[in-house]
Amino acid sequence: MNKTDRLLALILELQRQHTIRAEDLAASFEVSVRTIYRDVQALSEAGVPIVGTTGNGYSLMEGYFLPPISFTVEEAATLLIGTSFIDRQFDDAYRDRASAAGKKIEALLSDNVRSETSRIRGSMRLLDPYDQKALPHEKENLRQIRQAFSEGRKISFDYSKKNADSADSDPGRRTVAPYGLVFVEGAWMLVAFCDLRRDIRHFRLSRMKELTRLDERYELPAQFDLRAYIPADDRRLRIVLRFQPTVADEVGKSGYPYMEETHEVPSGLDVVLRVRRPDEVLRWVLGWGADVTVLEPKSFRERIREEAQKMLERY
Known part of the structure; x- marks a missing residue:
């Protein structure tokens, strides 16, 4: 990053963070603290109102805002592809806002950049595993959960697990405190504190029915960080x-998510999967047909044999 780009990025960082230490800026831009001092001095001499406070760091004077800047082709394409994702997977309110934001971005682009950006977007396509948009009721659940989260209100819903042998498979009404939403493997998941289980649980939005926002309030634990959250294995x-x-x-x-180990052997490749339930990988294993053999456990070998026998009877 050259000095001009770094100075612009520094202003944007101050505009975003409000207050930030020179040490943190230096780490972010991979330069020395002394370089940050020189950059701040250069910006101040150029008329950018930067305020330095001992022990706290730098901040922009209240009311200062960087005027609109131009986008590169890559930056514009990235933002507009993001609006396409929101159109497919978010609820109507966010879809409308994404459409409006996309139009504003395109309005800022020069004719050449707009044309090149359109060409790049035309060469890419967003697909989930089944090339389907989120189901209508899933989008409505998403909207309700977003609203509940912003209001700090609990929600309740009927929930059914796909696998009957799950520890959480009992049907019925659940009351939870929403902690965050995660989009994984083409589906939305809610991370929430479940009143029934008295612990954090994960719920697939597509399996929620009759979702309602409650009057009961909750506070997100100060120590919970969705970006750093790693569920127990x-x-x-x-x-x-x-x-x-x-x-x-x-x-x-293949990058199959349940794959834990692979070992080359004279007769092929041994693969170790680590799962909660056999049903999680049953279809994947069957998809390889006669090219795969289950070595263990014996119960899963029997399950594959039963499924193969059912297929044989149908044909």
């Missing part, structure tokens, strides 16, 4: 598979 079932050499390379590069 309760995948205790170990499944070992052996793949034929003809598909070993494809399997190894």
Whole structure:
């Protein structure tokens, strides 16, 4: 990053953070603290009202705002692709706002940049695993949860788990305090404190029904950070598979999320999966047909055999 770009980025960082230390700016831009001191001096001499407070850091004088700046082709394409994602996966309110934001961004672009940005967007397509938009009731759940989170209100809903052998499979009404929303593997998940389980639980929005916002209030724990949150790993079932050499390379590069270990063997590739329930990987294993053999556990071998027998009977 050259000095001019760094000075602009420094103003934007101050505008975003309000107050930030020279040490943190130096770490962010990968320069020395002395360089930050010189940059701040240069900006001050150029008329940017930067205030320095011992022990706190730098801040912009209240009321100062950087005028609109131009976007590069890559920056504009990135922002507009983001609006396309919101159009597919968010509720109507955010979709409308994304559309309005996209129009404002395009209005700022020069003819050349707008044309090139359009060409780049035309070469990309956002797909979820099944090339489907979020279901209408899922989007409504998303809207309700966003509203509840902003108001600090609990929600209640009927919830059904896909797998009946789950510890949380009992049907019925749930009351939870929303902690955050996560988009994973093409689906929205709610991270929330469940009153029934007295612990943090995860709920798929597509499986929620009759969701309502309650009058009961809650406060998000000060120590909870969704960006740093890592759920406890309760995948205790170990499944070992052996793949034929003809598909070993494809399997190894698949990036399958339940894959824990791989080992090359003379007869192919051994893969260790770590899951909560066999149903989580049943379809994936069946999808490899005769190119995979279940080595363990025996119960999963039997399950695959039963499924194969049902398929044979249908054909």
